[in-house]
Amino acid sequence: MSAVSESTHISSLGKADSLRQRVLASFPLCDIAEEDLTQNPQFCTLLATLSQHVDQTGLTVPLKTELDKAEQKLHSQRRLWLRSESLHKGLQEMIQDHCIRKHHATVPPDQNMLYETMEKSLLVSQCIRQLDPSSTTNQDQPSILGLNPQQVMELLPSEKNVQRMKQSLPRELEKHLKKKCWGLLSYYQPEWESESDGLKNTKLSHLSALLDKEKKRAESLKETCRENTVLLQRQTQLYLCELMKCIQLLQSFILDHRLRMQTDLDRKKLDYFEGKCELVLQKIKTEMVEIQLETYTADSISAHRKIREKLDSELKACWGEKQSVELKLASFEILGKEFEVLAEEYCRLRQEIEMKNWALKEFTQYNDK
Known part of the structure; x- marks a missing residue:
């Protein structure tokens, strides 16, 4: 189960x-x-x-279907527009090339007539398009300089020249387009420029397939690059998340290690400072001993001993005198307050006697002078 x-x-x-x-x-x-x-x-x-x-x-399926149909219609319209636009640009380039050749070399009259007719026809058609930009609009278009398309069409070359141009134009246009295609082929593969015209034409027939293949390859690489970008963003996000976890873990390890090592570090610092203080104290004692040895010689020490003995004897005598005075004071204190009054009177009389003696001495010295 x-x-x-x-x-x-x-x-x-x-x-x-x-x-x-x-x-x-x-x-x-x-x-x-x-x-x-x-x-x-x-x-x-x-x-x-x-x-x-x-x-x-x-996109939903119906909307995707409508979008595909609209894109197909747009592509077909774009192809038609590109066809006419490329043809128009080609004719203008042919006219420009003819003008350049005409300034650098002599051009045959029939060819000169062909390009003049082509230039006038293009200018007339362009003016007609400006005068009537859209045949589908129902609004009245403002006239330019008071002209209408019929008046401009009168400026077309003669019918004979137009017919000659139409007969010669496909051949000249083919030459011009072939020249441009060969230039594109040389730009795509420069090493093919020195090859023969037949080989160039053969490779030119396969150029569209090669360009289409390169375009598909570029789109595939672009799609792969986009997928790799999305994948890289996801991997970067995951990498940053893992990196933040590793950083947090590393911070916790550093904090634990720092707290554990701080006690040992403080103890070592304390031992170091204690040893340094002991060394400084020993050095101070040594300096004091050296100063004493340099200051107190044998003679000065013996003299200091004699002075000390004399001072000690005087101190003992003072102590003895102090004790005797204290005994006398104690015996006087027994007599009470009456003796204290007599002692104060005695002190006053002594002071007066001393003052009179000093005055008598000074007076005597003044009389002697």
């Missing part, structure tokens, strides 16, 4: 894959990825149903 269900599941997966591939092939111009169809199966089914009614460009 499980084997049957597994085979059914596999077949359903295969059908889903083929359906997605068919949808992607039916709508090559739409920017749809296979992941979008996988995540939205109902949308994939809708596109598959829609592909049965529209083509790859999004």
